Every structure is written in structure tokens, then in C-alpha cells.
Amino acid sequence: MKVFHNHLAIEPVLRFFEFGSEPFTRLVGEFRRRIFEEVAGSQAGLIFTYVWAFDVPADEAELDHYAAPFRDRGGRILYLELSASQEVRLKRNKGELRLAEKPSKRDLDWSRRNLLELDAKYRLNSNGEFDGRAEYLRIDNTELPAAAVAERAIQHFGLG
Structure with a gap:
């Protein structure tokens, strides 16, 4: 499957509009939706990364909207929540x-402050509220390499 990490839509729009502005939000959302519609129509699989604020209902609605083109075509929607300590x-x-993938994060002082501010402002972990659902897996990857996380997800979701 191809990976569509969140910043593939964010970075090009940041060249023209401030993060969070109305044009920024609209363009990023439309770009994602169009990509997802085309990928869903091609029958290809897709991995999408997203920072989900679990205490913001609009975030869940947005994810459901992004999943719709796949779901409408009989696709399987799976959720893998990764958590790690703030230090890590x-x-x-x-x-x-x-x-290399996220130029907007290269201002390390700003990026650090942003991470800490988001942690303080939002609930960025589900705290187990989706545990037990077949389409959902939560992994604390504080101590795990990416390959081990991928293997757990492959096994859990039967993707082998």
C-alpha cells in the first residue's frame, strides 16, 4: 500500500496560506478528498496518517468523510493508533x-513548542475507547521499531 502522510497535503499549501487559515483548511481538505476518491476508485490500498484530537468531534467526522470513498466501494477501513511518550x-x-518529509517542522524550536502546545490543548490518545473493535488496534511504540509495529498491525488485521 502507498503511504499518504498528513504533510503531503499540508506542505504545498503552507507555501501560500498560513496554517489553520480558511483557505489552508479548505485546500488541504479538498486535496486529501480528491486523492482518496481517485485511489479508492483504482482499488488500490492506502495508508493515511493523521493527528486525531479525540476531544474534537470534527476530527472524527473528517476521518469518516475521508474513509467514505473506500467504504462506498466495499473497502476495509482500519485504524491503527500509535502512542509514544512525549519525551520520545x-x-x-x-x-x-x-x-526531510516535513519542511515546516525544520524550525525545531517552533516544532517543539507546537508539539507541547498540542499535547496540552487536545486529547491526542483514545485512552482505549476503541479497544476491542476488530478494525482498530492501539500500539504504544515508545520502545518499538517501525518494523515491529508494522508486523503487529499486519498480524492483527490479517494483512499478510
């Missing part, structure tokens, strides 16, 4: 691969 996430936030 702050360290990862400065990682070379992350910064």
Missing part, C-alpha cells in the same frame, strides 16, 4: 527522515 515524540520530532 520530542526526540523523533527532530529526526532526519521526518524533517
